[in-house]
Amino acid sequence: MMTRDEALALDRADALAAFRARFALPDGVVYLDGNSLGALPKATPARLAAVIAQEWGDGLIRSWNRHGWIDLPRRVGDKIGRLIGARPGEVMVADSTSVNLFKLIAAALRLRPDRRVIVSERENFPTDLYVAQGLIELLGGRHELRLVTPNTLDAALDDEVALVLLTHVNYRSGRMHDMAAVTRRAHESGALMLWDLAHSAGALPVDLAGSDADLAVGCGYKYLNGGPGAPAFLYVAQRLQDSFRSPLTGWLGHAAPFDFDPLYRPAPGIASAIVGTPPILSLAALEIGVDLALEADMAAVRRKSLALSRLFIDLVAQDCAGLGLALASPARDEERGSQVSYAHDEGYAVMQALIARGVIGDFRQPDIIRLGLTPLYLRFVDLWNAAEILADIIATRAWDKPELKRRAKVV
Amino acid sequence: MMTRDEALALDRADALAAFRARFALPDGVVYLDGNSLGALPKATPARLAAVIAQEWGDGLIRSWNRHGWIDLPRRVGDKIGRLIGARPGEVMVADSTSVNLFKLIAAALRLRPDRRVIVSERENFPTDLYVAQGLIELLGGRHELRLVTPNTLDAALDDEVALVLLTHVNYRSGRMHDMAAVTRRAHESGALMLWDLAHSAGALPVDLAGSDADLAVGCGYKYLNGGPGAPAFLYVAQRLQDSFRSPLTGWLGHAAPFDFDPLYRPAPGIASAIVGTPPILSLAALEIGVDLALEADMAAVRRKSLALSRLFIDLVAQDCAGLGLALASPARDEERGSQVSYAHDEGYAVMQALIARGVIGDFRQPDIIRLGLTPLYLRFVDLWNAAEILADIIATRAWDKPELKRRAKVV
Numbered sequence: 001m002m003t004r005d006e007a008l009a010l011d012r013a014d015a016l017a018a019f020r021a022r023f024a025l026p027d028g029v030v031y032l033d034g035n036s037l038g039a040l041p042k043a044t045p046a047r048l049a050a051v052i053a054q055e056w057g058d059g060l061i062r063s064w065n066r067h068g069w070i071d072l073p074r075r076v077g078d079k080i081g082r083l084i085g086a087r088p089g090e091v092m093v094a095d096s097t098s099v100n101l102f103k104l105i106a107a108a109l110r111l112r113p114d115r116r117v118i119v120s121e122r123e124n125f126p127t128d129l130y131v132a133q134g135l136i137e138l139l140g141g142r143h144e145l146r147l148v149t150p151n152t153l154d155a156a157l158d159d160e161v162a163l164v165l166l167t168h169v170n171y172r173s174g175r176m177h178d179m180a181a182v183t184r185r186a187h188e189s190g191a192l193m194l195w196d197l198a199h200s201a202g203a204l205p206v207d208l209a210g211s212d213a214d215l216a217v218g219c220g221y222k223y224l225n226g227g228p229g230a231p232a233f234l235y236v237a238q239r240l241q242d243s244f245r246s247p248l249t250g251w252l253g254h255a256a257p258f259d260f261d262p263l264y265r266p267a268p269g270i271a272s273a274i275v276g277t278p279p280i281l282s283l284a285a286l287e288i289g290v291d292l293a294l295e296a297d298m299a300a301v302r303r304k305s306l307a308l309s310r311l312f313i314d315l316v317a318q319d320c321a322g323l324g325l326a327l328a329s330p331a332r333d334e335e336r337g338s339q340v341s342y343a344h345d346e347g348y349a350v351m352q353a354l355i356a357r358g359v360i361g362d363f364r365q366p367d368i369i370r371l372g373l374t375p376l377y378l379r380f381v382d383l384w385n386a387a388e389i390l391a392d393i394i395a396t397r398a399w400d401k402p403e404l405k406r407r408a409k410v411v
Numbered sequence: 412m413m414t415r416d417e418a419l420a421l422d423r424a425d426a427l428a429a430f431r432a433r434f435a436l437p438d439g440v441v442y443l444d445g446n447s448l449g450a451l452p453k454a455t456p457a458r459l460a461a462v463i464a465q466e467w468g469d470g471l472i473r474s475w476n477r478h479g480w481i482d483l484p485r486r487v488g489d490k491i492g493r494l495i496g497a498r499p500g501e502v503m504v505a506d507s508t509s510v511n512l513f514k515l516i517a518a519a520l521r522l523r524p525d526r527r528v529i530v531s532e533r534e535n536f537p538t539d540l541y542v543a544q545g546l547i548e549l550l551g552g553r554h555e556l557r558l559v560t561p562n563t564l565d566a567a568l569d570d571e572v573a574l575v576l577l578t579h580v581n582y583r584s585g586r587m588h589d590m591a592a593v594t595r596r597a598h599e600s601g602a603l604m605l606w607d608l609a610h611s612a613g614a615l616p617v618d619l620a621g622s623d624a625d626l627a628v629g630c631g632y633k634y635l636n637g638g639p640g641a642p643a644f645l646y647v648a649q650r651l652q653d654s655f656r657s658p659l660t661g662w663l664g665h666a667a668p669f670d671f672d673p674l675y676r677p678a679p680g681i682a683s684a685i686v687g688t689p690p691i692l693s694l695a696a697l698e699i700g701v702d703l704a705l706e707a708d709m710a711a712v713r714r715k716s717l718a719l720s721r722l723f724i725d726l727v728a729q730d731c732a733g734l735g736l737a738l739a740s741p742a743r744d745e746e747r748g749s750q751v752s753y754a755h756d757e758g759y760a761v762m763q764a765l766i767a768r769g770v771i772g773d774f775r776q777p778d779i780i781r782l783g784l785t786p787l788y789l790r791f792v793d794l795w796n797a798a799e800i801l802a803d804i805i806a807t808r809a810w811d812k813p814e815l816k817r818r819a820k821v822v
Contacts, residue, residue: 024468033472040468045460048692052459056639057435057451061444061771064821069639096687098661099510106549122673127662127687130675134660138517138549147673172671221688228467228480228691249545250509251538258822260583260776262533262558264541276507276538277632280639281459282690360472365671410475411669 001318002311007384010311016304019376022292023225030382030389032361035171035199035339035372038225044288051284063280072283073274079290080233083298084197084218085207091235092270093220093283097198100217100234101131103246103273105163107236108192108215109135109143110245112162119156119191120165122147123172128165128196150175153182157189164191168206169199169337172364174329176200176337180211187212198222201233202290203338203374204305205298214240223338223374224293226286234273241269250275296376304375305338312340312371312383319391325350328368342369348407349399350390356404357393359386363411412729413722418795421722427715430787433703434636441793441800443772446582446610446750446783449636455699462695474691483694484685490701491644494709495608495629496618502646503681504631504694508609511628511645512542514657514684516574518647519603519626520546520554521656523573530567530602531576533558534583539576539607561586564593568600575602579617580610580748583775585740587611587748591622598623609633612644613701614749614785615716616709625651634749634785635704637697645684652680661686707787715786716749723751723782723794730802736761739779753780755805759822763815764804770797774822 011017023039025031031039055063064070073093081091094100105118118132129145136143148156157164164186169176179195186193194215200206202223208216214237220230236244245266251257253272255265266272313327328341344350344367351363361371371386393399422428434450436442442450466474475481484504492502505511516529529543540556547554559567568575575597580587590606597604605626611617613634619627625648631641647655656677662668664683666676677683724738739752755761758778765772765780772782782797804810 024464026469026471029471031471037467037472039471040463045463045468048459048463049456052451052456052638052696053435056448058437060437060440060442060450061448061773062766063639065819070821095506095510096661098687099506099659102659124673125662126665126668126671126673126675129673130660130662130665133675134658138658227463228474229688229694231690232687247545247549248510248513249541250507251536251541254537254541257537258776260537262535262537262540264537264544276509276643277640279642279690279693281696282693283640285463285692355473362472365669408476410481 001314002384004381004384007311007380010307010380014304014380015300016296016375017379019292019296020379023377025377028358030359030386031377032359032371032373032386034374035222036362037228038222038289038374039377041225041288041292044227044285047288048281048285051281069280072280073278076283076287076290077233079287079294080201080218080224081235083206083290083293084201084216084235085209086235087209087238090238090270091233092273093231093233093286094274094278095232097196097217097219097232098127098131099248100232101128101196102135103248104194104215104217104234105132105135105165106247107244108163108194111192111240111243115160115162115191116143117146117160118143118163118165119146119148119153119161121149123149123170124165124167125171125196125198128167132165154185157185157191159190161189161191163194165194167196167198171199172328172368172370173341174337174339176335179206179213183211183213199337199339202293204302208235213237220286224286225289227282229282230286231279231282236270236273244269244272246273248275252277292376301375305373306333308373308375308378308380308383309336309340311380312387315384315387316390319387320394323394325394338373340371340373343367344369346399348411349401349404350393352404353393353399354390357389359389413726413795415792415795418722418791421718421791425715425791426711427707427786430703430707431790434788436788439769441770441797442788443770443782443784443797445785446633447773448639449633449700449785450788452636452699452703455638455696458699459692459696462692480691483691484689487694487698487701488644490698490705491612491629491635492646494617494701494704495612495627495646496620497646498620498649501649501681502644503684504642504644504697505685505689506643508607508628508630508643509538509542510659511643512539512607513546514659515605515626515628515645516543516546516576517658518655519574519605522603522651522654526571526573526602527554528557528571529554529574529576530557530559530564530572532560534560534581535576535578536582536607536609539578543576565596568596568602570601572600572602574605576605578607578609582610583739583779583781584752585748585750587746590617590624594622594624610748610750613704615713619646624648631697635697636700638693640693641697642690642693647681647684655680655683657684659686663688703787712786716784717744719784719786719789719791719794720747720751722791723798726795726798727801730798731805734805736805749784751782751784754778755780757810759818760810760812760815761804764810765801768800768804770800
């Protein structure tokens with residue numbers, strides 16, 4: 001079993017080690033929640049200060065042209081595209097993941113007017129399911145949301161299915177779909193495929209074009225380190241852009257927004273997915289995080305992520321066997337995203353005990369201790385330390401205190 | 412006619428004069444475009460730096476509880492509510508104006524299921540019309556968008572009308588509706604009333620509750636000085652909150668978002684209008700602008716705005732008579748919002764000539780020179796100077812240069 005010295009040796013040999021110094025991390029914390037809110041890049045404060053003081057304060061309205069604000073959603077979108085295997089012009093930054101899901105699910109139903117079923121997983125992140133439910137209700141209930149498990153997905157793909165809506169890496173378990181294989185099966189049934197990349201973009205290599213994916217959305221504030229509530233992105237494959245229509249028809253998605261024509265005419269392709277005025281401060285912060293991710297080789301990020309998770313899983317398996325902690329993530333590397341989750345009957349209290357000891361992850365209902373692995377700012381020794389602390393908490397039942405069981409507003 | 416010294420005397424007597432020092436304004440500029448992008452409050456950079464470094468950087472995920480991020484949409488919403496005559500719990504900050512329009516128009520149609528018409532003005536800001544068009548198309552074309560002029564509004568209000576959708580102050584002309592009277596007429600016809608407050612909130616007193624308004628949206632980056640692309644707000648009257656349903660059903664609008672239940676169950680009232688994770692950096696910037704507006708007496712803001720516009724209109728009427736410049740805003744104070752617009756055949760080039768001389772306003776198709784009046788940071792002498800520069804440009808035809816006629820990307 002790996003010793004702390006061996007973990008330190010891995011850090012010395014780590015080709016990505018230098019990235020850690022590019023993030024402002026609090027002292028005394030092992031941050032395993034970058035899949036909920038990514039850490040602050042050190043370049044962000046100065047960039048935001050300049051955007052605020054020079055671009056907004058001095059430039060004022062002129063900055064839409066002078067500082068290229070109007071191009072920012074597409075510029076940052078194209079950069080994200082390079083992280084997820086998209087071509088230029090296929091990705092746009094806009095709104096939230098949820099709002100982008102609404103645009104794309106509605107667009108998909110419009111592209112498959114003779115089909116009435118959306119297939120998704122019961123274990124998908126709820127917002128994906130909620131957005132589909134809200135849209136179905138709005139459309140009068142003619143459509144059905146068919147919820148499956150990974151094992152029953154194939155059987156659910158019949159000729160009624162308009163859209164398969166899946167999250168690439170599951171938010172609770174970290175289980176990862178085979179994007180190319182699932183997309184192929186969706187296409188064989190005549191359905192479109194929409195991938196939610198919330199837990200993938202910036203965390204591991206994604207190849208949307210190579211997987212022949214139709215549509216995708218993703219999150220700016222997790223592995224892209226864009227800041228709390230950073231804008232999200234959406235992807236529409238080139239071949240669909242001529243027929244793509246978003247139901248959220250705002251002024252900036254018009255073909256000629258500054259004509260102020262009373263009749264909506266969509267901008268070509270994904271440009272029509274812009275709705276209102278883009279959030280410049282948030283976009284500028286997101287761009288810094290994306291630029292940082294672009295400096296890293298995503299294949300190297302993936303290798304390190306798997307090495308981190310393997311180290312942690314092995315240590316916990318050794319130290320916590322038989323103590324009520326069950327690995328809730330796939331044991332096989334190729335099925336696991338960039339996180340490790342455990343089930344524990346008192347998962348909430350265990351997580352509070354971890355946080356009290358400086359190991360920050362999060363809890364997900366009903367019993368999941370979720371630990372996100374962000375190779376750009378985590379060291380092997382951080383995972384070694386975290387495993388030791390977790391083992392100590394489990395062995396000593398340090399979680400068994402009333403104050404650790406009191407739920408906070410956000411968990 | 413007023414002299415420059417008399418304008419300076421007005422500034423010395425101005426009860427709102429001290430607010431100007433609270434904004435970071437570029438030297439050598441008279442900024443008459445606060446109705447497109449408000450100026451930077453001097454408190455914003457330090458507040459954003461703290462949110463970025465301490466709340467995001469150090470607090471990380473803990474700040475959702477520790478720094479009250481989760482309450483920010485409602486907290487800032489309630490503050491905006493005080494500016495627009497709403498009660499606590501009636502206003503929420505979320506998404507963009509366009510996305511909020513979608514939520515509220517859809518909610519209104521649901522509340523009037525037996526009616527099929529949305530009435531709006533042909534001259535309304537296009538996004539209001541576009542969003543209605545996109546929703547109508549999504550719903551299968553059963554509904555109709557009936558476009559009127561202010562003069563034909565009354566005649567259009569029959570028993571087919573589900574919703575009257577108007578912008579309180581017109582974006583091009585600055586023409587202001589009588590909110591209480593129009594709302595009453597909408598209600599007499601059995602329709603709901605949705606006000607777009609983009610050019611009202613923070614610019615003049617608004618009394619949503621006193622006007623019995625049903626629904627409203629508004630913009631954070633104009634007179635609220637929230638920064639470029641700041642999040643928008645929406646208002647749902649208390650009496651409608653039990654029956655209000657937004658079609659954009661995201662995870663944070665769920666009654667128990669951290670239960671991660673696969674079935675959507677809306678949070679009570681306006682809380683269900685939250686869709687995705689709120690944009691914390693942008694919200695923090697918006698709060699600074701809103702706090703500043705709350706320090707001012709909106710009645711005093713209105714008095715100064717009208718005095719500024721009257722001064723400008725009178726000077727231009729004297730100096731530019733017969734030179735092709737036509738007042739496009741109502742001459743009567745009670746019909747005019749916080750802006751002055753002129754029509755000119757070469758309006759675009761005139762505006763470029765003004766900008767070249769440090770007077771920043773904007774141009775709106777087809778021929779409108781638009782000058783926004785923001786009493787918190789404009790002086791009477793600014794308007795006096797701007798009128799003199801405009802008169803000189805018009806008298807000398809300084810706009811008649813090819814380089815001033817070349818359109819920029821954003822106009």
